[in-house]
Amino acid sequence: MNIKPFKLERYYTVNEFSAKYSLCNSDSEAMTINDLLSFESDAKDKFHNLWLGYTESKGHPELRRDIASIYSVIVAESLLVCAGAQEPIFLFSRGNLNSEDEVIVQSPCYQSLQSVPESIGCKVSNWNVKYEGAKPTFDIEELKNMVTNKTKVIYLNTPHNPTGFHFSKEEQEAIIKIARINNIIIFCDEVYKESEHHPEYAIPSFADAYENGVSVGVMSKSYGLPGLRIGWLTSQNAKILEKVAILKEYTSICNSAPSEFLAGVALRNRKKILERNLNIIKDNLPLYDQFFDRYSNLFSWHKPNAGPVVLVKLLFDTDDMGFAEKVLKEQGVLLLPGGVYDYPGFFRIGFGRTEIPEALEQFEKYVVKNLMT
Numbered sequence: 001m002n003i004k005p006f007k008l009e010r011y012y013t014v015n016e017f018s019a020k021y022s023l024c025n026s027d028s029e030a031m032t033i034n035d036l037l038s039f040e041s042d043a044k045d046k047f048h049n050l051w052l053g054y055t056e057s058k059g060h061p062e063l064r065r066d067i068a069s070i071y072s073v074i075v076a077e078s079l080l081v082c083a084g085a086q087e088p089i090f091l092f093s094r095g096n097l098n099s100e101d102e103v104i105v106q107s108p109c110y111q112s113l114q115s116v117p118e119s120i121g122c123k124v125s126n127w128n129v130k131y132e133g134a135k136p137t138f139d140i141e142e143l144k145n146m147v148t149n150k151t152k153v154i155y156l157n158t159p160h161n162p163t164g165f166h167f168s169k170e171e172q173e174a175i176i177k178i179a180r181i182n183n184i185i186i187f188c189d190e191v192y193k194e195s196e197h198h199p200e201y202a203i204p205s206f207a208d209a210y211e212n213g214v215s216v217g218v219m220s221k222s223y224g225l226p227g228l229r230i231g232w233l234t235s236q237n238a239k240i241l242e243k244v245a246i247l248k249e250y251t252s253i254c255n256s257a258p259s260e261f262l263a264g265v266a267l268r269n270r271k272k273i274l275e276r277n278l279n280i281i282k283d284n285l286p287l288y289d290q291f292f293d294r295y296s297n298l299f300s301w302h303k304p305n306a307g308p309v310v311l312v313k314l315l316f317d318t319d320d321m322g323f324a325e326k327v328l329k330e331q332g333v334l335l336l337p338g339g340v341y342d343y344p345g346f347f348r349i350g351f352g353r354t355e356i357p358e359a360l361e362q363f364e365k366y367v368v369k370n371l372m373t
């Protein structure tokens, strides 16, 4: 298989654990196993007595029931538990596409949504973000005109990494209408679902809303538990899931038993965990508001209504990769340059972590020293 290196993940592999401060992570603040187990009085005892044999390839039936409780139409039988979100993204494309197919990808994107179809030989068309001032938008009419009789899948991600964009219910319905008329699968990466900043911004999962919708969910982002490596793929269309289940027997076979148990505890207590994580986002956003207000001649940003990331535009003459490198070298602060998304002139920031106030203070020191002369 010929596949491009994953630029963003390469960047994190090199820098994430050596940087002193990070201003760009896309997950919520994590917690310890102890913190998680304390949500249920008998969880500690059950965890210590857990059987470490192989697990069911589709995922433990109880865990699938806990996951299904997030959805309205999707049931436990329409879910396949996988290793994080990356495994189902990879396996969905490898299992459901062939080289004659065309796909449309909402862009810029988390690279596997594009590089895996490319590795199969599919023609990939990019449905690109547009900026109205600092606000990102996606033009539904443009999407409609991009569809051909070979389009097999439309890849979406909402809330969106990296722009912070989130579809409204009306936009979602319009996209589903286009897909339904043309018999196209919608694959939606929903790893940031349930991190809408206000309940009014929540929209249904594409797997609930569309009979040929496929949704990916994960414990990594809104729940802040990426170390579990538990995610899932879900669809009302059993044939799509079956193709993934067959390939999974070549990759992870089944999931980690301790992780499945812990994911179940987290999901049964998800309202409390989501509230904790949303409060961190709500504490961090005003700091960015004030910061970008102070430096509005250097950066332009828009406050998103969902998710833990947003793209910031550089308003002075610099290259984003070089800028991020200098900030890291001089001040120890990790930024994510737009270049890793092939989207230069921007950098991504995150606001899901408790370290943001300190990291932002350090970034401001760099700005004052180097950009205010």
Ligand SMILES: Cc1ncc(COP(=O)(O)O)c(C=O)c1O
Binding pocket: 026, 083, 084, 085, 086, 087, 110, 157, 161, 189, 191, 218, 219, 220, 226, 231
């Ligand atoms: C949009 C998106 N999809 C998928 C993933 C992969 O998630 P995981 O680490 O849970 O496999 C990420 C991680 O950053 C992401 O941002």
